[in-house]
Amino acid sequence: MASSILSDCSSARLLPLRRALLPQRVPRIRPCPALASPRRLFADARPQLLPRPPRMDSVPAAAASSAESATVSADASAKVIDGKLVAKQVREEIAVEVSRMKHAIGIVPGLAVILVGSRKDSQTYVRNKKKACEAVGIKSYEVNLPEDSSEEEVIKHIASFNSDPSVHGILVQLPLPRKANATVSIVHSQTKNPEEITRQADIVIAAVGVANLVRGNWIKPGAAIIDVGINPVDDPESPRGYRLVGDVCYEEASKVAGAVTPVPGGVGPMTIAMLLSNTLESAKRIHKF
Structure with missing residues (x-):
């Protein structure tokens, strides 16, 4: 029986953000892959993705407005993209389906x-x-x-x-x-003058693995900041001796950006929610449920 090999950060569905927040020019900051991915060896085990959502320009204005209000909340100057709220809704739907599948077919x-x-x-x-x-x-x-x-x-x-x-x-x-077989991405932690590139971007997706790398003066006013990074930094006041921060300096970014994801509580909850969703979908397809 073939299982699905799931990506840690690939979502099966997209957040219902307005097109105004998603222009075409999207430079990415992401880490170098460490090993050639073993998933290529399993042609029958590719991720099973859920159906794509409808285009936002085909959704009635009232529905689009409702979706937007569910995903963002107002902060001092930037909108905070609330991954926890959307993830909570997704998880509730998954729990219902898992229970229904268990009682219907025992899987x-x-x-x-x-x-x-x-x-x-x-x-x-x-x-x-x-x-x-x-x-x-x-x-x-x-x-x-x-x-x-x-x-x-x-x-x-x-x-x-x-x-x-x-x-x-x-x-x-x-x-x-x-x-030994790492490759270099477009913009990474060793790129010269990365701030000049990111200042031109309407959206910055940071996933480089360096705490607070992206500063406020790297950001174009009004840009959308998606912080995928999660980095442990020493914190004697924390019970674990450390706390988690993103690749973006949140305090500075929130004063410049138009929208920003916090760390923790932004991208992380959504990646886990969609991982659960993909697992459920894989089980349903295998058992034709």
Whole structure:
């Protein structure tokens, strides 16, 4: 039985943001991939995505206005894109469907997560995903591998989960430990004068893995800032000894941007919600439910 290998950050559905917030010029800041992805070895295990949502220009004005109000809330000068609110709505829908599937055909969707190494941020991701699975009734399975694990070892565990009929989604937690075959993205942490590039952007998507890299003076006034980064920084006052911040300096960005996602509470809740949604959809397709 083939499970779906799910991407950590790919959503099956898009947030209903207005077109005004989504112009065409979208420079990305993202990390270098660490290993050649093993998912290419499983042609029958590609992610099962949900149907695309309708185009926003085809949605009645009243509906579009309602959708917008559900995803953003007013802050001092920038709108805060509330990932927690939308994720809560998605999770409630998933919980209902999981329960309906369990009672109708006796099948409970299962999500397997493979974690390589001991990065604090990755451990936080996995812990949150496990809690999210429990909250909606999805079974969760976890494998923790040492940092020096080979690509072959990771693929072996993927193959094992792929043949397990109780597993419907497989996630290899990224980033994987650094290896020799990394590639360079358009803009990354070592790019010269990245602020000159980002200042021209109407949307900045930051996922470089450097705490507070994007400063307020990097941002074009009114731009939309999507902060995918999550970085642990020392904080003696925190029970864990650290706190999580994004790649964008939120305090500075919120005074310049037109809209901004906080960290935590912005992109993170949505990626987990859509991971659960993809797992449910995979189980439904496998069992023709």
